[in-house]
Amino acid sequence: MKTLTLLRHAKSGYDDPLLRDFDRPLNDRGRRAAMKVGQWLGAAIRRGDMPDFALVFASPAVRVRQTIEGLEAGMNRPLAPVYEQRIYLSSSATLIELCAGFSDEFSDAMLVGHNPGLEDLLLELVPPGGKLRAEAELKYPTATLARLDIAIDRWAQIDGGRAELTKFVRPRDLDPSLGPDD
Numbered sequence: 001m002k003t004l005t006l007l008r009h010a011k012s013g014y015d016d017p018l019l020r021d022f023d024r025p026l027n028d029r030g031r032r033a034a035m036k037v038g039q040w041l042g043a044a045i046r047r048g049d050m051p052d053f054a055l056v057f058a059s060p061a062v063r064v065r066q067t068i069e070g071l072e073a074g075m076n077r078p079l080a081p082v083y084e085q086r087i088y089l090s091s092s093a094t095l096i097e098l099c100a101g102f103s104d105e106f107s108d109a110m111l112v113g114h115n116p117g118l119e120d121l122l123l124e125l126v127p128p129g130g131k132l133r134a135e136a137e138l139k140y141p142t143a144t145l146a147r148l149d150i151a152i153d154r155w156a157q158i159d160g161g162r163a164e165l166t167k168f169v170r171p172r173d174l175d176p177s178l179g180p181d182d
Contacts (some may be wrong), residue, residue, distance in 0.1 A: 143170075
């Protein structure tokens, strides 16, 4: 069994029209959401409801880096991500290729990135049906965390339809003032 946790970056700002997409920072709501999700994740790890991640891969975009900073602050511990350019604006196929290359010594991994790639990956790996997948089909909001339990022994076996979506935590589930997205 492998566990893959997907985290979409928190809400970013569009205040500077001259700023490249890659360089967009989080807005205030995004910073608060990242911290809140980090607090939830830290508590879930302590309870044993979520894995303790030794393997974290993330997009190098500014909004992802700032999301991770907020997550770490909320968890009160570092995640030590590997920043991987291929995650920035990637397709689900690229994300599957990346995951397939993970070392099998790790049973739990986290990807922090962007839509539509993360949402497409979730919908590809999790078969239709179930309440959580139905919620994910409607929308995968910013700063939302999804836990997928995958019935595989090796990361190279990752492919469509074998995962179970066991957590789908949106910032608004933790604090109603953090949602919904506009």
